[in-house]
Amino acid sequence: xxxxxHQAIEELLAADALDALDPQDRARLExxxxxxxxxxxxxxxxxxxxxxxxxxxxxxxxxAAHPTAADRILERxxxxxxxxxxxxxxxxxxxxxxxxxxxxxxxxxxxxxxAAAIALLVGAFAVVANRTGGTTVASASxxxxxxxxxxxxxxxxxxxxxxxxxxxGAVFWGSGLPDPGEGKAYEIWMITGDHPVSxxxxxxxxxxxxxxxxxxxxxxxxxAVTAEPGGCPAAPTGVPVLTAPLTA
Amino acid sequence: xxxxxxxxxxDRELVQRLRRGDEDAFRGLFGRYAPAAKALAxxxxxxxxxxxxxxxxxxxxxxxxxxGYDSERGSVRSWLMGMVHHRAVDLVxxxxxxxxxxxxxxxxxxxxxxxxxxxxVEMLGLPEERRIVRAALDELPDExxxxxxxxxxxxxxxxxxxxxxxxxxxxxxxxTLLGMRRMRAALEGVRP
Numbered sequence: 001x002x003x004x005x006h007q008a009i010e011e012l013l014a015a016d017a018l019d020a021l022d023p024q025d026r027a028r029l030e031x032x033x034x035x036x037x038x039x040x041x042x043x044x045x046x047x048x049x050x051x052x053x054x055x056x057x058x059x060x061x062x063x064a065a066h067p068t069a070a071d072r073i074l075e076r077x078x079x080x081x082x083x084x085x086x087x088x089x090x091x092x093x094x095x096x097x098x099x100x101x102x103x104x105x106x107x108x109x110x111x112x113x114x115a116a117a118i119a120l121l122v123g124a125f126a127v128v129a130n131r132t133g134g135t136t137v138a139s140a141s142x143x144x145x146x147x148x149x150x151x152x153x154x155x156x157x158x159x160x161x162x163x164x165x166x167x168x169g170a171v172f173w174g175s176g177l178p179d180p181g182e183g184k185a186y187e188i189w190m191i192t193g194d195h196p197v198s199x200x201x202x203x204x205x206x207x208x209x210x211x212x213x214x215x216x217x218x219x220x221x222x223x224a225v226t227a228e229p230g231g232c233p234a235a236p237t238g239v240p241v242l243t244a245p246l247t248a
Numbered sequence: 249x250x251x252x253x254x255x256x257x258x259d260r261e262l263v264q265r266l267r268r269g270d271e272d273a274f275r276g277l278f279g280r281y282a283p284a285a286k287a288l289a290x291x292x293x294x295x296x297x298x299x300x301x302x303x304x305x306x307x308x309x310x311x312x313x314x315x316g317y318d319s320e321r322g323s324v325r326s327w328l329m330g331m332v333h334h335r336a337v338d339l340v341x342x343x344x345x346x347x348x349x350x351x352x353x354x355x356x357x358x359x360x361x362x363x364x365x366x367x368x369v370e371m372l373g374l375p376e377e378r379r380i381v382r383a384a385l386d387e388l389p390d391e392x393x394x395x396x397x398x399x400x401x402x403x404x405x406x407x408x409x410x411x412x413x414x415x416x417x418x419x420x421x422x423x424t425l426l427g428m429r430r431m432r433a434a435l436e437g438v439r440p
Contacts, residue, residue, distance in 0.1 A: 011421055014428035015406055019337040020399035022407045047322045052431045053333070054326025056400050058377045059385060062283030063290055065303060070278040073308050074271055229342050234305050237342070 008032060010045050017049035023183060147244045149174075149225065155241030157207065161223065168216040170199075177204040180227035187228040188213065189236055190220035199223075201232035221246055259324035266314035274311050281325060282307065285332045292336035292403045302339065306331040333400070340403035384434035392427035395420055 012029040015021045021029065036042050066072075149159040159174035172188070180186050180203065188199035197220070199213045217223065225242040259280070265273030282303055289299035309316070309331060317327050385393055398409045406424065410417040 011425045014425045015399070015421065017428070018396065018399040018424070019333055020404065020406050020409070020424065022405045025406070043320075047320075048432050049428055050322050050330060051326050052428055052435060053400060054323065054329040055377065055381045055435060056385075056396070057284050057288040057329040057333070058325075059382045060284070060287035060291055060378075063286040063299075065278070065282035065286050066300070069282065069300070069304065070275045070307070073278070073304055073311060074274060077308060077311050229338065233338075233342075234301065 005032075005036070006041055006045070009036065009042055013042070013045045014049050017046070017053040019053075147223065147246065149223065149242035149244040151242055152240055155225075157204075157242070159209070159225065159242050161217070161244065163217050165218045166216075167218070169212065169214055170217045171210075171212045172202075173208075173210045174204070175208045177207050177209060179204070184227050184229055185232065186225050186241075187232055187236065189224040189226065189240075190215060190217050191222040191224055192220050196224070196236055198232060198234060201228065217246070256323050256325070260319060263314050263317050263324055266311065274307075277310065277324075277328075278307055281328050284325075285328060288329060288332050289336045291401045292333065293339050298339060299336070302332060302335045306335055337403040341405075381435065384431055387434060388427055388430055392423045392430065395423040396427045396431075399424065 009029070009032045012021065012025060012032060015025065016029060033039070033042060144162055144164050146160055146162045149161070151157065157174060157177035159172060159177065161170050161172050163170035177186070185201040185203045186209070187201045189196040190199050191197075197215070199215050199217070200211075202209050202211050223244040223246060224236075224240040226236045226238040226240055228237060259277070262273045262277045262280075266277070285303045285306065286299050289302040290296060293299055293302065306328065310328065317324060321327070385396075388396070394413075395409055398404050398413070399406065402409075404412065406420045407417055409415075410420045413420070
């Protein structure tokens with residue numbers, strides 16, 4: 001790569017470290033990084049600029065957090081074990097970096113072996129699925145349950161979820177899902193009463209999704225999907241486009 | 249990259265302990281960086297309760313997924329502040345009205361709470377870090393510093409900076425790069 005090539009990528013990485021890239025430049029950064037392949041210089045620039053950005057935060061006068069805030073976080077997290085991610089590749093592209101740092105897709109593991117699991121579950125689902133009203137609920141095996149989401153008035157596409165009641169983890173797959181919009185992703189919600197808890201975000205590829213979450217969906221009484229802006233917010237900001245009651 | 253200072257080594261040890269589910273390590277990391285994280289979130293979103301939520305969400309992510317930290321990608325503190333900053337910027341770009349609504353009351357609120365956190369922060373040697381980074385910022389040409397601060401603390405994208413400042417987007421981009429290069433040169437190898 002020429003010096004000019006790294007100058008272009010340096011300019012993009014500098015702005016990216018400040019979270020200041022516009023969408024078209026983010027796409028350009030992804031293309032540039034993909035073009036550079038396994039690029040040690042790119043990694044060095046990224047680390048250096050992120051370090052600068054992180055250090056800018058320390059120019060501010062500190063603001064005390066609530067004395068019990070750490071314990072409140074731990075309390076909230078109990079029952080939700082830390083979510084392991086696979087080890088990072090030598091150099092990931094920005095969309096992968098965004099996922100790891102908490103952008104769209106965080107807390108959603110697109111597992112390597114998920115396709116095989118889905119194939120098994122879909123096969124089982126096809127045999128035993130039983131449409132009841134708008135939602136199909138079926139037992140894929142004596143232990144597993146498959147739930148099909150129902151589009152709301154504004155929603156379309158198909159989404160199904162397989163899980164084992166009482167155990168953490170669920171596998172989702174879907175097709176015919178419209179693009180959620182530029183900078184947006186679909187966010188899965190586990191709703192108990194009126195309290196939604198995020199199960200993570202995912203963007204469809206050609207209308208299809210296949211992913212897993214580690215949360216225990218059995219504790220919810222309803223599942224829902226909304227289209228959310230980047231960042232995978234902690235509370236829904238949009239109306240559900242797909243829903244699935246788990247008590248059906 | 250380069251040497252790892254004592255403070256960073258301690259941070260990495262805390263993250264290692266987090267991976268084993270050590271709650272005391274979490275409290276340690278939280279106590280160490282939550283004040284700076286909240287200051288950052290508050291500066292960007294301009295509302296105390298939103299800043300609190302952002303900090304909680306970021307540290308919840310740390311607790312739930314400590315493997316998200318990769319030492320090859322920089323320091324623990326940069327990782328943490330990055331997570332807080334991403335969330336804060338996401339929020340202001342969605343809810344810009346929040347910021348305008350509370351704009352006037354924030355400096356006072358920040359000053360009031362800063363006093364409570366000062367003792368903790370001083371123990372951690374962070375005032376020296378603040379002095380070092382502020383000095384580096386002060387050395388920047390005004391136009392470069394303004395662009396960096398609008399983006400980092402204002403949560404603005406480069407095109408938004410161009411629009412609000414009335415300067416060409418290409419100029420904003422070049423000032424960003426020049427400013428970041430200067431900061432990198434000024435801070436390289438300089439730690440408290």
